[in-house]
Amino acid sequence: GESVGLHLPTLSVQEGDNSIINCAYSNSASDYFIWYKQESGKGPQFIIDIRSNMDKRQGQRVTVLLNKTVKHLSLQIAATQPGDSAVYFCAENPKGASYGKLTFGQGTILTVHP
Amino acid sequence: GAGVSQSPSNKVTEKGKDVELRCDPISGHTALYWYRQRLGQGLEFLIYFQGNSAPDKSGLPSDRFSAERTGESVSTLTIQRTQQEDSAVYLCASSLEGLTEKLFFGSGTQLSVL
Numbered sequence: 001g002e003s004v005g006l007h008l009p010t011l012s013v014q015e016g017d018n019s020i021i022n023c024a025y026s027n028s029a030s031d032y033f034i035w036y037k038q039e040s041g042k043g044p045q046f047i048i049d050i051r052s053n054m055d056k057r058q059g060q061r062v063t064v065l066l067n068k069t070v071k072h073l074s075l076q077i078a079a080t081q082p083g084d085s086a087v088y089f090c091a092e093n094p095k096g097a098s099y100g101k102l103t104f105g106q107g108t109i110l111t112v113h114p
Numbered sequence: 115g116a117g118v119s120q121s122p123s124n125k126v127t128e129k130g131k132d133v134e135l136r137c138d139p140i141s142g143h144t145a146l147y148w149y150r151q152r153l154g155q156g157l158e159f160l161i162y163f164q165g166n167s168a169p170d171k172s173g174l175p176s177d178r179f180s181a182e183r184t185g186e187s188v189s190t191l192t193i194q195r196t197q198q199e200d201s202a203v204y205l206c207a208s209s210l211e212g213l214t215e216k217l218f219f220g221s222g223t224q225l226s227v228l
Binding site: 008032034041042043044045046049089091093098099100101102103104105106107 | 157164205219
């Protein structure tokens with residue numbers, strides 16, 4: 001059966017599809033946001049970040065969108081690959097907080113089927 | 115080393131015992147962080163070290179938890195009189211403070227308290 005705490009949102013896609021992972025944040029004072037990818041048995045790995053004075057930022061195959069009005073953050077992955085399968089976390093750094101003192105979301109499990 | 119190194123990778127202990135977890139940050143990184151990750155959940159901030167400044171201990175859950183750092187190198191996280199609810203993955207991260215909030219994480223120590 002399902003263990004206590006294992007209620008992460010999940011997203012299953014086919015290889016080559018585009019993926020969109022969503023995150024709602026709670027602190028309207030946050031001015032810096034990051035997406036991390038965590039593969040099984042490993043620590044989180046930085047993917048992309050965005051500051052609150054921007055609403056979109058693009059990286060290699062990834063795009064982060066920020067909607068401050070509704071406090072929503074999304075990560076778009078283009079042409080998703082099996083190697084993208086992982087848990088994805090959004091994190092926020094409240095304004096005035098120490099660098100790296102991040103508040104993490106619950107995470108979303110992305111599964112990419114070949 | 116090339117990355118953040120943590121030891122041991124796994125630790126099984128009995129309730130009531132003390133445990134000590136070790137972190138070797140990336141050489142030259144002045145900031146060091148400890149986070150805790152319970153099963154199926156996001157990361158919780160525990161403590162932050164930056165140079166010779168007093169550490170930010172605001173995330174430590176109880177006085178059974180303590181951490182030390184020698185200069186800008188190794189850090190140890192100690193949990194006294196462990197309880198079953200301490201079971202989690204303990205992640206260490208380092209960064210170039212003042213230049214980035216991009217944290218580089220180790221693979222963590224999986225602590226199981228029986």
